[in-house]
Amino acid sequence: MVSRLGKEIEISPVELASQLAKTAKINLASGSPDPKMIPVKEIQNAYSEVLDELKEKSLFYPGAGGQKELVEEIEKDYLPLLNLDKSQEDITIVTSGAQHAMELLGKYFLENDVIAVENPTFIETFNALKLRSSVVLPVDIDNQGINTKELEEILKIVKIKLLYVIPNCHNPAGVNLEESRRKELVELAEKYNFYILEDDPYRPIAGCVPKPIKSFDKFDRVIYIGSFSKILAPGLRIGFIVGNKKIVEKVSLLEQLDFSTSTINQYVVARLLKNGIIKSRMQGLYEYYSRKMKILKDSLYDKGLREFNDPKCGFFLLLDLKKDSWKVFQNAISRGLSFVPASPFFLRGGETMARLSITMANEEEIKEGVNILKESVDHTI
Amino acid sequence: MVSRLGKEIEISPVELASQLAKTAKINLASGSPDPKMIPVKEIQNAYSEVLDELKEKSLFYPGAGGQKELVEEIEKDYLPLLNLDKSQEDITIVTSGAQHAMELLGKYFLENDVIAVENPTFIETFNALKLRSSVVLPVDIDNQGINTKELEEILKIVKIKLLYVIPNCHNPAGVNLEESRRKELVELAEKYNFYILEDDPYRPIAGCVPKPIKSFDKFDRVIYIGSFSKILAPGLRIGFIVGNKKIVEKVSLLEQLDFSTSTINQYVVARLLKNGIIKSRMQGLYEYYSRKMKILKDSLYDKGLREFNDPKCGFFLLLDLKKDSWKVFQNAISRGLSFVPASPFFLRGGETMARLSITMANEEEIKEGVNILKESVDHTI
Numbered sequence: 001m002v003s004r005l006g007k008e009i010e011i012s013p014v015e016l017a018s019q020l021a022k023t024a025k026i027n028l029a030s031g032s033p034d035p036k037m038i039p040v041k042e043i044q045n046a047y048s049e050v051l052d053e054l055k056e057k058s059l060f061y062p063g064a065g066g067q068k069e070l071v072e073e074i075e076k077d078y079l080p081l082l083n084l085d086k087s088q089e090d091i092t093i094v095t096s097g098a099q100h101a102m103e104l105l106g107k108y109f110l111e112n113d114v115i116a117v118e119n120p121t122f123i124e125t126f127n128a129l130k131l132r133s134s135v136v137l138p139v140d141i142d143n144q145g146i147n148t149k150e151l152e153e154i155l156k157i158v159k160i161k162l163l164y165v166i167p168n169c170h171n172p173a174g175v176n177l178e179e180s181r182r183k184e185l186v187e188l189a190e191k192y193n194f195y196i197l198e199d200d201p202y203r204p205i206a207g208c209v210p211k212p213i214k215s216f217d218k219f220d221r222v223i224y225i226g227s228f229s230k231i232l233a234p235g236l237r238i239g240f241i242v243g244n245k246k247i248v249e250k251v252s253l254l255e256q257l258d259f260s261t262s263t264i265n266q267y268v269v270a271r272l273l274k275n276g277i278i279k280s281r282m283q284g285l286y287e288y289y290s291r292k293m294k295i296l297k298d299s300l301y302d303k304g305l306r307e308f309n310d311p312k313c314g315f316f317l318l319l320d321l322k323k324d325s326w327k328v329f330q331n332a333i334s335r336g337l338s339f340v341p342a343s344p345f346f347l348r349g350g351e352t353m354a355r356l357s358i359t360m361a362n363e364e365e366i367k368e369g370v371n372i373l374k375e376s377v378d379h380t381i
Numbered sequence: 382m383v384s385r386l387g388k389e390i391e392i393s394p395v396e397l398a399s400q401l402a403k404t405a406k407i408n409l410a411s412g413s414p415d416p417k418m419i420p421v422k423e424i425q426n427a428y429s430e431v432l433d434e435l436k437e438k439s440l441f442y443p444g445a446g447g448q449k450e451l452v453e454e455i456e457k458d459y460l461p462l463l464n465l466d467k468s469q470e471d472i473t474i475v476t477s478g479a480q481h482a483m484e485l486l487g488k489y490f491l492e493n494d495v496i497a498v499e500n501p502t503f504i505e506t507f508n509a510l511k512l513r514s515s516v517v518l519p520v521d522i523d524n525q526g527i528n529t530k531e532l533e534e535i536l537k538i539v540k541i542k543l544l545y546v547i548p549n550c551h552n553p554a555g556v557n558l559e560e561s562r563r564k565e566l567v568e569l570a571e572k573y574n575f576y577i578l579e580d581d582p583y584r585p586i587a588g589c590v591p592k593p594i595k596s597f598d599k600f601d602r603v604i605y606i607g608s609f610s611k612i613l614a615p616g617l618r619i620g621f622i623v624g625n626k627k628i629v630e631k632v633s634l635l636e637q638l639d640f641s642t643s644t645i646n647q648y649v650v651a652r653l654l655k656n657g658i659i660k661s662r663m664q665g666l667y668e669y670y671s672r673k674m675k676i677l678k679d680s681l682y683d684k685g686l687r688e689f690n691d692p693k694c695g696f697f698l699l700l701d702l703k704k705d706s707w708k709v710f711q712n713a714i715s716r717g718l719s720f721v722p723a724s725p726f727f728l729r730g731g732e733t734m735a736r737l738s739i740t741m742a743n744e745e746e747i748k749e750g751v752n753i754l755k756e757s758v759d760h761t762i
Contacts, residue, residue: 002631003492003513009634015445031442038437047428056419059614061412064396096477096618096641103639111384128638132384233440235644250383253390257509258484260477260641263616 005131012124013344017329021338026369027360029338031171031315034292034359037285038233042277046268054267062263065252066094066240070270074226074240077273081282082203084224084242085215091245093252096261098201098227098239103128105197105223105241108251113161116154116194118146120318120345120353121164122171125199129164138347139163141170143309145177148184155192162195168209169202169314172345172355176312179210186213189221195247201227201239204278206313207286220244228269231278231285236265286313292358292366293317299370305377317356318342323380325354331376337369386512393505394725398710402719407750408741410719412552412696415673415740418666419614423658427649435648443644446633447475447621451651455607455621458654462663463584465605465623466596472626474633477642479582479608479620484509486578486604486622489632494542497535497575499527501699501726501734502545503552506580510545519728520544522551524690526558529565536573543576549590550583550695553726553736557693560591567594570602576628582608582620585659587694588667601625609650612659612666617646667694673739673747674698680751686758698737699723704761706735712757718750 014031021029050058065071071092079086086092095101102125110132117126119138130136137158139151146165154160165185167177189196198213203226214224223243228236238261241248255261272278293311300308300319307320321328325341332339342353354373361369395412402410431439446452452473460467467473476482483506491513498507500519511517518539520532527546535541546566548558570577579594584607595605604624609617619642622629636642653659674692681689681700688701702709706722713720723734735754742750 002490003488005635005638006489006631009631009637011634012637015637035437035441038440040432040436040440043440044429044432047432048425051421051425051428055421056416056614059419059421059424059616060416061610061615062618096639096643099638099640106638107384108387109383124637124640131638229442233437234442235440237443237641237643250387250390253392254386256390256393256396256505257386257480257487257512258477258639258641259480259505260618260639262477262618262643262646265643265646 008131012127014124014340017338017340020333024333024338025336026365026372027338028356028369029340030357030360032234032359033230037288039277039281042272043233043268046271047264050264050267050271058264058267060263062259062261062266064255064259066261067263067266067270070094070266073270073273078278079242081279082226083211083215085211086242089220089244090242091248092240092242093248094261094266095239095241096237097229097234098199098225099125100237100260101225101239101241102197102199104251104254106132107254109162109195114158115162115164116151116160117164117347118166118170119347120172120342120350122166123344126164129162136347141173141175143175145170145175145181148181148188152188155188160194162197163189164197164199165213166199167213168200168206169312171314172316172342173318174309174311174314174316176206176209182210182213183216186216186219186221190219196222197225198222199225201230202314204231204282205285205289207290209313214242223247231281232269232272236269237262238265238269289313289315289358292363295363295366296356296358296370299367303370303374305370305374315357315359319354319356321352321354321377323352323377325352328354328376328380331380332372335372335376337372337376339373389512393508395505395721398719398721401714405714405719406717407746407753408719409737409750410721411738411741413615413740414611418669420658420662423653424614424649427652428645431645431648431652439645439648441644443640443642443647445636445640447642448644448647448651451475451647454651454654459659460623462660463607464592464596466592467623470601470625471623472629473621473623474629475642475647476620476622477618478610478615479580479606480506481618481641482606482620482622483578483580485632485635487513488635490543490576495539496543496545497532497541498545498728499547499551500728501553501723501731503547504725507545510543517728522554522556524556526551526556526562529562529569533569536569541575543578544570545578545580546594547580548594549581549587550692552695553697553723554699555690555692555695555697557590563591563594564597567597567600567602571600577603578606579603580606582611583695585612585663586666586670588671590694595623604628612662613650613653617650618643619646619650670694670696670739673744676744676747677737677739677751680748684751684755686751686755696738696740700735700737702733702735702758704733704758706733709735709757709761712761713753716753716757718753718757720754
């Protein structure tokens, strides 16, 4: 009766855990930035200034592809901060956040195709690809990111159209993709004729990480997805795509179908780029989140919960509870702690994994949360 | 190589005409509201107040389905103003404007299905349906709106899944759908088992018009799409859907795929509903646009351009130029006037039709524009 998308869409497990998390005292579930780190005053000033200066012009319909002023600011001021080397053939378009960018790219590329993703991967963005694919091939992650050897073994057997990769502060795995593997991915994409979607929302708060995969892209194989959700605020819904003109221009036409990107919010972000607010926050946010992550790691270690990767940046730590994580979750919720059971992030395995986030809890709460987690694990059969 | 959507998407003729319109002195092409009527100061205050009161909460990720506060305001304060009788089974969700709502509904319902639309219809919203349909059946419009007799003749022969209707201040035809036909449509939908998408962005500025089709819907056949783009400003990108819970709840899950609706903009609109700004503008805007429309009609009549429908409200008048409208358009552009050649709005016919808009031009410019139009028609072979 309805489309495949209409039939197969389900409430995201992250959304579900977030809803349950609302009742919990301590929240290690959220994927949102730390509310204390949202620059409310600066954003308020930017709205006020934009409306003073541009008046009704800031409230017209948005154009497909984004407001020229923001596109220019991104290319001039932001891409260099992200270490992104844009080629002459590349263009930038604005989207309503990175999730919307993924939806546009899924819509553009896919119609029951074969794709590959990291195992685990971020279920919410990935959904926009999965629901339009016939087969999704999982490629394991280790401490250096996606296993390129395993990927090539797959590529020798199966033709894929897209590879989806989160190169920095991986959600949920916390790892960064090593530089040599970034170069390898580009070579593989050319050799086996597929495109790479590089989803990089954490880069502005990632500290010192290798250049984007896109920067090594000699073959126009990489499409880069950026976001202002972590460095500013998710509620603005502003992100962007950088990639080869032939592809990205077509993707921008698909924006005509939803015209969802607020015009005024684009001007607000352009202003915060121009006046240096965004640049000035990058290092501080990296350090802030690193401190919180260290507290989480130390607390887990103290409690004997030691089966985790070592996150270098970002919001998430992936912990092996060695017990069914949904059962532990039930126990934890009853004790006032929420986290995200991570099996939905995995295409294979992951039943005992938990995604722990450091954003909503303060330092004391992180410690207390780990105590509850330990109890919950111990009380799970 | 890419999806059907990726292959078939093209730059919208309205967008194209708008781009050409930028060089023209007089703009009778635009679909945007009159810039002078955008309440910049009130919107600026609303941003400031929302950020003062809610602070970072107004900048979190949006939830699929929309912020509770806005949904409640729409149901309590706005739907009554729109004369929309919501049934117990109906729910409301927020979207990033009406265009986004159409994209979500197209995504939910369609996969190479058969649909019917008014002839002419609004090409931009319609595109989200067309690119997912196998067959689109045009049903002619007269001065009372869609011809329900013609529709039933079609329904006797072909099964359709959806009918797309713009009931008030039709874009581009300018007409309002008569009340008895509204009731008929609901009966036909039930009898022939299809759904009606009622796209009603102009209602808040439409003056006295019959109740929405949705209000006559005893069978859960109508999905209503509303917008704040005409009554406030298009750049906020806030609209909504009202319809049966079983359908609309699923549609709201599809919002997880793009998460494109700005959180803060939702709070801004909620505030402008709550403080009465929206209600206070409705009658004034209707009268303002009616005055401008009268000037357009009188000017056309004076110049002997008399082959048009009689728009009761909204922004558009559909004029038969009796000559190829693209050729007249070329002539007009060279003389400093832009309008939209209307053939792309038609599934059959329309080659000599022009869509004239009253929003961007002031009264003098409307008169001058009609002079140029007359010259352009006379100089077209």
